[in-house]
Amino acid sequence: MTTLADPEPGGRPDDLRRVAALTADLAAQGVHGIVLAYVDTSGVGRVKAVPTARLESAVAWGVGMSPVFDTFLADDSVVTTDVLGSPDGDLRLYPDLDHLVPLAGQPGWAWAPVDRITQEGARHPGCARTFLRRTVADAAERHGIAFKAAVEIEWAAGLDSAPAGEFVPAASGPAYGAVRQVELSDYTADLLAALAAQGVDVDQIHPEYAPGQFEVSVGALDPVAAADRSVLVRQTIRAVARRHRLRVSFAPAYLPEGVGNGGHLHLSCWREGVNLHAGGDGRYGMTAEAESFVAGLLAHLPGLTAVTAPSPASYLRLQPSQWAGVFTAWGRETREAAVRIVTGTTGRHHEDANLEVKPVDLAANPYLALGCVIAAGLDGVASARPLPDEITGDPARYGPGEAAALGVRRLPRSLPQAVEEFRADEVLREALGPVLADAVTAVRLGEAAAVEGLGPVQVAAAYRWVY
Known part of the structure; x- marks a missing residue:
């Protein structure tokens, strides 16, 4: 701990x-x-x-x-x-x-x-790690709730020999394909060995959808340790890649089109060792508090996007029908919903049930992202906010009237729009405190101004090797 x-x-x-x-x-x-x-x-x-x-x-x-x-x-x-x-x-x-x-x-x-x-x-009121520590401690004191969390890590492996600034995939195989795994098997085996030596328990590692893309999923920890682990794992992925003459990008959109790199958050609420997302009387075994936590999260998602998708490149990735979760909707194992309810397989519900927050990428500061997600969910718990109806399939199919009736709202389409939503969200700003909230606003508007007038190709290039 x-x-x-x-x-x-x-x-x-x-x-x-x-x-x-x-x-x-x-x-x-x-x-x-x-x-x-x-x-x-x-x-x-x-x-x-x-x-x-x-x-x-x-x-x-x-x-x-x-x-x-x-x-x-x-x-x-x-x-x-x-x-x-x-x-x-x-x-x-x-x-x-x-x-x-x-x-x-x-x-x-x-x-x-x-x-x-x-x-x-x-x-220091601008320290993101301190903010997350304080949020976790306050949740335990005020609500008796602890958390387990994990951050999924997607990255693109490119050739270090590529022309300066460009991305050339280091593997040519198809999405999720055995070919790609074989082509980079030495690299990924060394990566697994390094992570094991550092005490990082890996649940799975596999080729992902986009060119040269891989994903690693790691075990859940308390939120501060989970954020620490996210930073450590990325440091390790990058270091091992250099030894194999590879260059990696965690940028949300390392190419101007396509699915990009996500950094989905997994989170579960616990009280006295009991998972609140399993064994309850609510939908899919959720307790009333777990349902309200999800409802609070959905209510604050528009403002949260300024924290979880903080780069202009994030909005190249946040597109409908690409499993990025760009609508304020939830569903069991629904990968187009912003909040996916994961129940776990039979016999593992009490250990594995959790929620996945999808409109998150690895340009996000993981301490800020987890802290704000927790603050949003706890606001739902404090007000016993009711959980709206579940959606199935792709929310992009709904017309405006049907979407409004279901409470399904499109998340911000740009960083300036996300900042507007964040400024209007008093819960998030109060959770962060004025110094850190103002820093978030100033940095996001600065990033937007830095790429004003640029097209997708230039935006992707500007952030490709930053993250």
Whole structure:
């Protein structure tokens, strides 16, 4: 389980007691440096690194980094809010020792996620990981609900020898095809070995639909650990690919047309070890609270899209009839609905039942995405919001009148539209707090302005190798 306590200047006592032994063990394994990793508001992974010998100092006093990165865009330009975007100030990055792991794909290095606090020792209001930790802790305190979560990871494997900036698929086989698996079997076998060495339990790995595309599904953890794992797995996929002379893209649309890369979220609510999505009196075994959680999620999906689909390239992917879930609808195993209810197979309902949120891609900061999804669902629980009727098939078939009667609404078609919905969603903005909510708005509008006037080909190219 993830430590939910905030870092402390001078170090948390438990961390200080074990860091010396941990440092010695890492050094004995040939680890020379520690990657300190976090994800910015635009969804870009940012890092600092320290020599292994400096880990104890980092645990006690943190590592400095400017708060300006909270308003970086994907192209490394900077936007501002009333409190963020200035060159002034400093923050301290504190590694979470519970999730520190030697990197099998990068020998000589270990990796740890960080929380960020101010130099005065207070929570940094722009820290996405801290936001998710706080959301999970509040859910337990106010509702007695805990969560299990996982993030699906899709990526495109391209040839590193391709012309600069271009994508040439590294495998030529058909979607889900045995040919593609054979063509990249050495790479994927090494990837599985690296993930296993890092303690990541993999449920499945397979070729996906788009050219050169693969997907890996990993085991569920508490939400903070699940977000950490999403970042770690992508670091590993990329590192192992480089050893095979491949280049990978997690961008939502690495090509201007087609299904693109998703980052679907799986989530289940639990109370005292009991899964609220199974064994209840509601539809498909859901309890009343699980139904209301789904209803809350559906109600806030338009505003949520600014968090879960944060890039202009996201809207090349979010198209009807491509399993992207672009309508506010739910259904059991309905892959065109924005929320898919997964009951699990007979004999596994109580362990496996969960919901899948589909309009999510890997440009999303996973800490922000999971935190906002939880906040939206809990708003439904708090108000006992009724769950609307289930849909089956493709919601794109409904005419305007029928869709309105069913409560089926098309999600935003562009990033500016998503920002409008987000600005109008008081629940999401309150959950994030004013500093982080304003950062989300400023960064999204900055991204939209950066590609204004560009067509799909140029938008896809602009983000292809950022994520």
